[in-house]
Amino acid sequence: MKKGVFITLEGLDGAGKTTQIKRLAAKAQALGIETVTTREPGGTALGDAIRKILLDPAYKEMLPLTEALLYAASRAQHVEEVIRPALRAGKLVICDRFLDSSLAYQAFGGGLAAEYVRYINEEAVKSCKPDRTFVLDLDPQEGQARKGQMKADRMEQKSLDFHKRVREGFLQIAQKEPERMVVLDAMESPEAIFNAIWTNVAPLLSILR
Ligand code: TYD
Numbered sequence: 001m002k003k004g005v006f007i008t009l010e011g012l013d014g015a016g017k018t019t020q021i022k023r024l025a026a027k028a029q030a031l032g033i034e035t036v037t038t039r040e041p042g043g044t045a046l047g048d049a050i051r052k053i054l055l056d057p058a059y060k061e062m063l064p065l066t067e068a069l070l071y072a073a074s075r076a077q078h079v080e081e082v083i084r085p086a087l088r089a090g091k092l093v094i095c096d097r098f099l100d101s102s103l104a105y106q107a108f109g110g111g112l113a114a115e116y117v118r119y120i121n122e123e124a125v126k127s128c129k130p131d132r133t134f135v136l137d138l139d140p141q142e143g144q145a146r147k148g149q150m151k152a153d154r155m156e157q158k159s160l161d162f163h164k165r166v167r168e169g170f171l172q173i174a175q176k177e178p179e180r181m182v183v184l185d186a187m188e189s190p191e192a193i194f195n196a197i198w199t200n201v202a203p204l205l206s207i208l209r
Pocket of ligand 1: 100105153
């Protein structure tokens, strides 16, 4: 039985998820809440190996379907090895990306049917659903500019149009689940974004203190 709290952050690369996750974890830990931070794809030894394949620019030929199955494979291992045990132990789990990324990138961006992406993830996720998801909304061109000279991985090398569809995807998914998903403007200052996240999350964390 789940006793912990599961929070995910979503958004385009460069939206500032990592900064917010670090701050949220630090604040929760300072309050004595046992906190696990993790990410997808990856989060386990096997998941990190799958991540290398997914992000390697050498695999230009990778089909959207192959991509979706590999993300789901990484997620299956991650949920079973890391997320579910931590939630069972009553911890706070903060995850950098989860199922919504597969819907936004592989369905909205890559063109797979959203129902199919949900279907292949069903067994991986089982009943493991985030309690709250924050979408850091950003213009893809701004995201690219923020990444600057850093070498683009296979996903980041996809077209501007692809990333525009991904952004739109996150917004549409959020619109359908307003009780779980909160959209925040990634152009706001990191302080303002963190305050918004904390105000929203604090009541959820009261059961862990
Ligand atoms: P991320 O770790 O956020 O990249 P970085 O370390 O460069 O900030 O995510 C890797 C990429 O994988 C990112 O471009 C989004 C993509 N992705 C999907 O396409 N589908 C998914 O289900 C997940 C979890 C990530």
